[in-house]
Amino acid sequence: QMQSMDLEITSEFLAMAAQLVYIKTVSLLPRHEEAEALKKQLQGQLLQYDLCQRIAKQMGTQYQGNAVFVRSPLPIPVETVYHRNHSPQELLDAYLDSAGKARRRLPPPKTAFSGIVNKRMVSVSSRIIYVMRRLYQDGQLPYQELFAPCDRSELVATFLAMLELIKSRRITISDDNTMVYFNRTHFTGEEDSPAESTGGKEG
Structure with missing residues (x-):
C-alpha cells in the first residue's frame, strides 16, 4: 500500500x-x-x-470512530442587556419571593422543636404501677380502658408495661383480647399492693 x-x-x-x-x-x-x-x-x-x-x-x-467528522461548536452570541420593563409591583413580588427563599435556608428556631423536646416522658415502671392499681380492686378490666385517655407517650409506655406484666404472669388477656385479668396467685406477698406502694397516687 x-x-x-x-x-x-x-x-x-x-x-x-x-x-x-x-x-x-x-x-x-x-x-x-x-x-x-x-x-x-x-x-x-x-x-x-x-x-x-x-x-x-x-x-x-x-476524526473520531469510523469515518466520523465533527464540526467545532459555533459561538453563541450572549445578549447582556436586559430589555424588559417591570412594574413596581412585579419588582416588589420578586424581592419578597427571594427574601422568603433566603429565610427558608436559615436553620429553624428553637421554638419549632418545643413540641418535641418539651413533651412529657412517661416511664414504663409508672405505667406498670398504674395498670396494677387499676386491676387490684376488681381483678379484671376491659383492655381498651387501660389506654383511654392517653397521649402518645402514655400509650407506648402502657403497652410496654402490659408486655412486662404478661411476661411476669401478673396479668393475662382473654382470647378475644377484650379483657385483662389480674393473677393474684402470682402476686407475691413480699411486695406491697399497688395502692399502698404509691400511697394512693399514680407515679
Whole structure:
C-alpha cells in the first residue's frame, strides 16, 4: 500500500514537472497568451491542492470512530442587556419571593422543636404501677380502658408495661383480647399492693 502511494505521489510530481516544462516552453514561443493562460491554470491547481491539503489535515484532527467528522461548536452570541420593563409591583413580588427563599435556608428556631423536646416522658415502671392499681380492686378490666385517655407517650409506655406484666404472669388477656385479668396467685406477698406502694397516687 505504501508503495502504491509513493507511485501515485511520484506520478503527480512528474505530471506537475511536465506541465511546468510545457509552460516554460510555451513562454519561449512568440504566442505569450497561451503561456499566460497555462500559468494561471497551474496557479489555480496549486491553490486547490493547498486547500485540499489543509482540509485533509483539519479532518484528520477531527476524526473520531469510523469515518466520523465533527464540526467545532459555533459561538453563541450572549445578549447582556436586559430589555424588559417591570412594574413596581412585579419588582416588589420578586424581592419578597427571594427574601422568603433566603429565610427558608436559615436553620429553624428553637421554638419549632418545643413540641418535641418539651413533651412529657412517661416511664414504663409508672405505667406498670398504674395498670396494677387499676386491676387490684376488681381483678379484671376491659383492655381498651387501660389506654383511654392517653397521649402518645402514655400509650407506648402502657403497652410496654402490659408486655412486662404478661411476661411476669401478673396479668393475662382473654382470647378475644377484650379483657385483662389480674393473677393474684402470682402476686407475691413480699411486695406491697399497688395502692399502698404509691400511697394512693399514680407515679
